[in-house]
Ligand SMILES: Nc1ncnc2c1ncn2[C@@H]1O[C@H](COP(=O)(O)OP(=O)(O)OP(=O)(O)O)[C@@H](O)[C@H]1O
């Protein structure tokens with residue numbers, strides 16, 4: 174009661190009633206999700222569903238404060254829901270253990286929510302929720318954090334940019350092959366070599382190193398590299414032999430380095446590498462250490478001495494080779510930062526390579542972070558992002574209730590902190606949809622079908638075409654499967670069921686010329702009580718689409734992205750510095766000037 178009064182003073186009685194009545198979905202109950210669920214439960218939201226595919230791990234407890242030791246191995250979703258209900262028994266919170274991409278979470282299921290919050294950690298799931306929310310006409314509050322950086326934004330189909338409106342760069346970083354294989358200069362080069370090359374060649378499914386697209390390797394160098402790989406593949410066959418570690422060591426830190434050294438031009442302007450000798454290091458290690466190595470006792474936070482790296486390399490190589498020999502299924506192992514022998518192998522190998530090339534040494538802890546592409550999660554960043562999400566969510570619902578556009582009150586908020594600036598939140602107006610977006614420039618409709626064994630594909634098209642303009646000769650696709658097009662009409666007389674189309678399927682119907690008629694995406698569902706035959710829903714919810722603007726070269730935007738989160742720091746720095754001089758392209762509405770307000774919160 175007291176809480177309701179306080180909330181009414183803050184937001185007004187009408188908004189409070191609206192929050193209590195709105196069913197909301199939180200996807201992801203991890204770092205951001207836990208903070209968010211706790212906030213939502215205390216902010217007047219009464220009907221909360223938390224969805225997460227994972228169970229609670231020890232490593233989550235340092236920042237996912239709804240979880241305690243007693244909850245280890247329990248589902249995050251149900252545990253989080255129970256925790257927020259304990260804080261506020263007046264709410265109804267349900268947890269669902271599941272992957273948001275599961276077929277059971279249909280567009281119909283999404284449409285039962287008034288608002289969705291994403292608290293995810295990967296692009297694929299974010300993309301999926303974006304598409305489902307567009308199809309269900311449900312607004313989405315999207316978030317992401319990486320270290321001290323964070324971003325919160327609002328996606329409302331038709332009036333704002335969607336998650337796909339701007340291109341996303343591939344998640345994987347690449348490096349020039351020559352740098353990794355022959356001339357490393359940074360610790361990360363040594364880690365990539367240890368993990369993606371040596372580990373993969375000896376114990377995994379050997380694959381070429383991830384290389385820069387534009388990385389052209391001279392023919393003779395390429396041949397040399399292939400020869401090196403062949404020799405390593407041959408050597409890998411000796412995995413069961415007792416001297417396996419010695420053989421690998423002698424090749425990669427001895428012979429291969431001496432061969433590189435023979436190319437004097439290569440080292441004219443660089444520090445030349447220094448080969449390591451197995452016998453000498455074995456002698457030095459024996460002189461230093463009494464008894465066998467205890468790998469678990471190796472200091473995590475200190476760089477390894479070369480003798481220790483040598484001993485750890487031999488130990489890990491033996492363990493992984495044994496595992497390979499003993500495995501029943503061909504033995505290919507994939508690197509997992511939490512698999513200790515794999516981590517020891519990569520850490521020791523990277524350290525030895527750093528000694529060879531005179532590169533700064535890193536600790537096992539640092540190498541684990543580099544190898545696992547780990548950016549440390551910062552609990553306070555998650556907490557700030559979660560707070561901003563609730564503010565955005567409440568503002569969005571209030572705007573919608575008043576029939577006002579969300580883009581006039583909501584914003585994209587960036588959290589940007591680094592040593593060069595005070596900790597700050599930056600506000601940016603929501604951008605309009607990209608008129609060329611392949612995901613939100615679609616008319617999303619729900620088609621309810623009574624009997625999937627009777628309705629044919631052609632019948633479906635005639636029914637839909639009778640209610641909305643589809644535009645000329647049609648093609649119909651489901652995912653990557655073409656069901657029909659002007660040159661392939663065999664399926665038109667087939668019942669949907671015989672084509673494997675049932676409730677939950679999504680069909681995209683496009684006319685020949687999608688510049689005049691925006692493609693229709695049909696989410697297929699069963700009939701509601703009292704309905705018969707086929708029913709098309711959502712026509713009134715489809716936004717207006719203008720004609721496609723002329724394509725201009727300046728209109729092409731490319732944004733550096735990692736894990737679905739824009740790398741905001743430098744971008745913001747640039748915008749802040751040039752905020753009064755942003756170029757505006759007259760041809761492209763997505764390029765319209767965006768002012769950035771800086772709010773210092775320190
Ligand atoms: N497809 C999905 N469906 C449901 N939940 C998902 C999906 N993908 C990711 N998640 C959940 O989103 C949450 C993201 O939270 P967070 O970024 O804190 O990751 P984490 O796995 O808890 O921590 P870390 O990766 O740092 O160990 C996780 O709990 C994860 O299980």
Ligand SMILES: [Zn+2]
Pocket residue numbers: 334335336337338339606607610611612613614
């Ligand atoms: Zn879009």
